[in-house]
Amino acid sequence: MTVAQRKKTMSRVPQKDTKPEKLVRSVLHKLGFRFRKNVSSIVGKPDIVLPKYKTVIFVHGCFWHQHNNCRKAARPTSNIEFWNAKLDKNIGRDLQVLKELRNLEWRVLIVWTCEIKDKELLTAKLKDFLLQTH
Numbered sequence: 001m002t003v004a005q006r007k008k009t010m011s012r013v014p015q016k017d018t019k020p021e022k023l024v025r026s027v028l029h030k031l032g033f034r035f036r037k038n039v040s041s042i043v044g045k046p047d048i049v050l051p052k053y054k055t056v057i058f059v060h061g062c063f064w065h066q067h068n069n070c071r072k073a074a075r076p077t078s079n080i081e082f083w084n085a086k087l088d089k090n091i092g093r094d095l096q097v098l099k100e101l102r103n104l105e106w107r108v109l110i111v112w113t114c115e116i117k118d119k120e121l122l123t124a125k126l127k128d129f130l131l132q133t134h
Contacts, residue, residue, distance in 0.1 A: 047059045053130055054107060
């Protein structure tokens with residue numbers, strides 16, 4: 001596969017309004033939290049922003065953002081050089097965004113797609129994190 005073909009294939013991967021993001025937003029809404037989506041004026045363009053709580057939520061795909069100790073984060077065994085560079089770049093960018101947001105005193109929560117399977121645990125995680133501010 002050529003570089004152009006890979007780019008075309010990766011461009012088809014949705015970057016916002018994914019099913020996991022919609023599920024997290026649905027849970028937040030049912031809990032009574034109001035939010036904004038994909039705010040481009042905030043570093044990293046977070047998936048969900050709760051201005052009242054000065055909190056941002058990123059819904060990260062385990063593969064694309066390399067969730068530690070997650071089986072879904074296994075790196076491909078073909079075209080290793082390309083994938084290692086791509087995934088390492090994602091990890092570096094995530095760390096930089098996290099650092100910048102914390103310096104701006106934003107609270108940051110990362111929800112991994114593997115955590116979304118259990119809606120009760122997801123609800124508890126969101127509720128616990130957001131209510132820590134009160």
